Amino acid sequence: MTNNHLKIDPAVAAERASIDILINGHRVWSVDLLSEPLPKDGVKEWPAALAPFLDGHAEVMVVDSATGEELAGQSVRLGTSQSAIAVVDHQGRWLAVNKWGRMGKSFAGAEEGLRDRLLDHLDDLVVFCESRNLRPFVVGGTLLGAVREGKILGHDDDADLAYLSRHTHPSDLALENFQIERELEARGIEVVRHSTAHLQLTFRTSSGKVDGYVDLFTAFFRDDGTINQPFHVRGPMPEASMVPFSTVTLEGRPYPAPAVPEDWLVVNYDENWRTPLPGYKLHTPQATQRRFRNWFGSYNFQRDFWEEHYESGVATLPSDAHDVRGAEYLAAHVTGGSRVVDLGCGAGSNAAWLATHGFDVTAVDYSPNALSLTCNRLGANDADVSLLRLNLNDFRQYAELLHQLADEPRPTHVLASHLLERMGHLGRYNVLRAFRHVARLGGTVVAVIDTVPAPDVSFRDPSTWHLEVSPFKNELASFGLSLIRPRLLTATPRDHQRRTLLCEIALSPGSVKGSAQ
Template identity: 45%
Template sequence: MDSGNGVEYARFTVAFDATPVRTAVVDGEGIPLSINKWGRLGKTLGAGNPGVQERILNRTSEIIEVLRGLGLHPFIVGGTLLGAVRDGALLPHDDDADIAYLSDFTNPADVAAEGLRTGHALQNLGYELVRHSAAHMQLFFRTPEGDPDYYIDVFTAFFTADGMVNQPFHVRGRLREDQMVPFSNAAIGEHVYPAPADPEAWLVINYDENWRTPIPGYQLHTPETTRRRFNTWFGAFHFHRDFWNDWYADPNAPAFSEWHPGRDWIVQHETELSSPVVLELGAGDGDLAGRLTSAAPRRRVIASDFAYGPSTIARERGAIDGFETAHINLYRTLALASPARLGISGPFDIVANHFLDEVGHLARGNALRLVRMALRSGGSAVATLHGHPAEDIRFDDPTTWHLASYDLEREAKALGLGVEVIPIEQSAPQTPEDTSAENPTQRSDRRTYGARFTLSERPFPPKEESLRSQLKRLFLRARPQSQKEALSVLTERVAELERELDEYRRDSLRVAELMDLAEQRFTPGISPNTGEDRSPK
């Protein structure tokens, strides 16, 4: 069936097995689910949720007025604009509404800081917000019973000096300012919304020249250069968050026993944790936090995570076992304010069981900075990691990742930390069932090890080499003797320059978050807003 016009092209029956029942893909309330543009199952606007389209349209009008009240210039984008221009309706296979506001800023640091301020303002107005980057947030809305009903995306759009219009996470293309403003109008039913002055030009950039033709199964494909630019300018605060939410979605799923040797090693050495406060990073469902609390009931144990799925389970467990929970997103520089936000005023310890090896390098860098803070406070820090990948390693499954001990030592050294590596013995699987898909115990020898951190003699790394110096060094290298060598050298140079460019772009986000933190902390008359997500439960 064509979801755009409702035309049915074929119908036939497929049997998965001999069971005499019809298969239905539905949620717990029986509402049909479909695969959305992200390749995930979700409720669509045209599937069994009475009145949701009108609720979304009304809420879209409300959010637009709220953003105007904040001095911003909102307009509809994405699938909402596409549906309005092409059909005068919401897309039946979509699952949200999309709003952007046109920033007056052109510098990415200013754009990011404005995005963070806007998020604070919406939170202070009572909206439930999940932030994906400094330029993209989602507002969640619930049913009267408290269950998720729908959400609305809010993006930042802005022009850069090169004449390109940008709307993270996907849109970047050449657009004249008079094609953007003054805004035109686009109608969905009786609702009229602001839209780009030339909505067709915007839709070509957002999709392609074929946007007028509905394409079943269409998926957005963001160019790699655009993805890298936006991720480094504004961050990717949600990296693999959906994976961890799905991982913990089934409360009856068996425990992942590849984490158990590391957990047990930390518990066996818990007497080395001498501070009155223990902060666990990447705590998941709170299993380790509960054991540490049981071992020393007077100690304050805080289990932190950035995904709402495991955090919900940990919060329920903590209410019974006596430990606290906290939302800490280490993909944000703001995470470094967590000790102060949590009221930690003296020495504190950090533990991390298979967190440093199952997280992206940007979050790991902030985790190591927190380790440095713990050590400088007079506390200690230990972690456990896999030294070898799983046999079925995949980028989309962090549980298959690893971090070799020499890589951990190298990254720690750059931040003024030393690492003592201790191999951890792993018991062999007891039965063949222990390695089944339902209970993946030891898929391979993962070379699990423990790490004790210390402050090195040099508390901070030496000053980094400037981009100019690096360029000079690169181009002064000996001239290659063959075309193959020339290509190899040029490839290496391009890769190194791309890495350096990424770091310089990340400075925009670092500056924005520091500006935001300073403003939140030091503006008289306002209560500090940490900027952390109020994640949907």
């Protein structure tokens, strides 16, 4: 075993469907051997998300996922630390690699009360859906746990509910879902929209930390005889396998389920759903991904990354999180005391700087952890800033922001420091529309952008991304915007490495009305 990989004797894993890797007695990773058999040499690389934790000493064990039978074990010392390896979050809760390849909490490592609390929330949501004639039924790991074990699965991390919509057109399905979101929020529930067919209800402890999630999916049949349930389920299934609903029992509680739960489980997983495979990964066909992503959107692109990025506090953040040169530039070029919206405020360094220099600041981000850090920073600086949790990938939320800006009697200025290069292109288009709106109302827009990727650039880490100047200028032009007074920053080694650009973005001459984009 090394920091990069572990080697498992293939004979030990032979004829096993799934193995769990335990570190100091806690499951941290499961390998689905049905989908991905061990290589002949038995060498498996540690998942990228787990590797950073592997520093210290540990008892590592390999056990059969289904029976718990111990197959192999070894005392190891990895890295330089003298401490015992603990794969835990900042609250000391054990984590395991989840189906997305990220480190996540699971019921197995949680305190007992969590299952009951989450099921209470699930019960409330079933009642809510039934009262609105939405035909709810349990799905995903929740249905699997109920059918296979009558219990919540230890490796699961949330509860899954769907409602069977009577609509079939994506627009109608979305409109119905918007209304559901409003009603849930009116009840004080924190809702994260993943798409117009997938809501995530977040429940927090009294200290504000996430306690658990319940996913609410939209299911619908199409004329082609397929059951659809974004983001993954799409396949042939007779309606008779769905309705009238059956009842399954989970931890002693009854829940509505598809008429033939086994049929749904085959469509969602595969014929092996009866075999415990904690490391099972959903492989959604490209055609299904494209269909659902375009029909229903993808509103939380990289939000999980930023939530983790800002979870550990300001001290561990890289230098760009403390950079206030965008704020300094804006302050030097607009009237003192103006209103400024800091789009993608992150840890809040620019917002705090502007507020302490007399500006009326609104800090916007879609990451609650980022807003929480900003709030702490403001307290430390004795600064007053309006915090706005707003997802710029969501056209409706962005429209709400435009509406607020239009109501302002004086021009609002916008700062977007390291935002544009870290978004997907569809979300960036929303931001550029907001820029155009601000510019039309007489405001100034300032942006800070990395124009060269980081040496260790990866899809997983948006802070390593960049935006090339020439294609970006073309993008701006299609919105009737131009990049003006660009200058490369040169004060730090990072500036040189990333060729960081500070610029203004303004309406192109002769295109006051902008393009039709």
